[in-house]
Amino acid sequence: xxxxxxxxxxxxxxxxxxxxxxxxxxxxxxxxxxxxxxxxxxxxxxxxxxxxxxxxxxxxxxxxxxxxxxxxxxxxxxxxxxxxxxxxxxxxxxxxxxxxxxxxxxxxxxxxxxxxxxxxxxxxxxxxxxxxxxxxxxxxxxxxxxxxxxxxxxxxxxxxxxxxxxxxxxxxxxxxxxxxxxxxxxxxxxxxxxx
Numbered sequence: 001x002x003x004x005x006x007x008x009x010x011x012x013x014x015x016x017x018x019x020x021x022x023x024x025x026x027x028x029x030x031x032x033x034x035x036x037x038x039x040x041x042x043x044x045x046x047x048x049x050x051x052x053x054x055x056x057x058x059x060x061x062x063x064x065x066x067x068x069x070x071x072x073x074x075x076x077x078x079x080x081x082x083x084x085x086x087x088x089x090x091x092x093x094x095x096x097x098x099x100x101x102x103x104x105x106x107x108x109x110x111x112x113x114x115x116x117x118x119x120x121x122x123x124x125x126x127x128x129x130x131x132x133x134x135x136x137x138x139x140x141x142x143x144x145x146x147x148x149x150x151x152x153x154x155x156x157x158x159x160x161x162x163x164x165x166x167x168x169x170x171x172x173x174x175x176x177x178x179x180x181x182x183x184x185x186x187x188x189x190x191x192x193x194x195x
Contacts, residue, residue, distance in 0.1 A: 047116065048071075
C-alpha cells in the first residue's frame with residue numbers, strides 16, 4: 001500500500017469517526033452500533049485475527065505479558081489485552097488519559113488495513129480501561145445535563161476521542177437533551193444544550 005493511500009485511509013477513518021460521533025447525537029444509536037452497512041462476520045473475525053497477531057508481536061517485542069481476547073458484536077471487532085496480575089507494562093500501553101491506547105488502536109487499525117485492504121473500526125481495550133472510562137463519561141454526561149437543566153445555558157465539555165464522544169452523545173440523548181461535537185482535531189469536544 002502506498003504512503004498516499006495510507007494517508008487517505010487515515011483521513012477517511014478520522015472523518016468516519018467524527019461522523020459517527022455527530023450522527024449518534026441525532027440518532028441515539030445504541031453503543032457499538034454502526035450507521036454504516038453491516039460488515040460480514042467472517043471479515044470481522046479476520047480483522048480480529050490480524051489485530052491479535054499484530055498485538056501479540058508488539059507484546060513480545062516489548063516483553064509485556066498479556067492475554068488477547070477477541071469478541072465480535074454489533075458489527076465491530078473488540079480486542080482486549082488483559083493480565084492476571086497488575087502489569088506496569090500494560091499500564092504503559094494505556095498511557096495518560098488513554099493517549100497511548102488510542103495511538104495503539106490506530107496502529108492496529110492500520111495493520112488490519114494493510115493486511116485486508118479494508119478499513120477497520122475495531123476497538124482496542126487494555127486492562128478494562130475503556131469500561132472504567134465509560135463509567136467516568138456517564139458521570140460527566142450526567143453532571144453536564146444537570147448543569148444545563150439548572151442554568152439553561154449550554155455546557156462545553158473537555159476534548160475527547162471520537163469513541164468517548166459517542167458514549168457521551170448516547171448518554172445525553174438518554175437524558176433527553178441535545179449534544180453536538182464542535183472543534184477540530186485534538187480540540188474536538190461536545191457542547192450539551194437543552195435544544
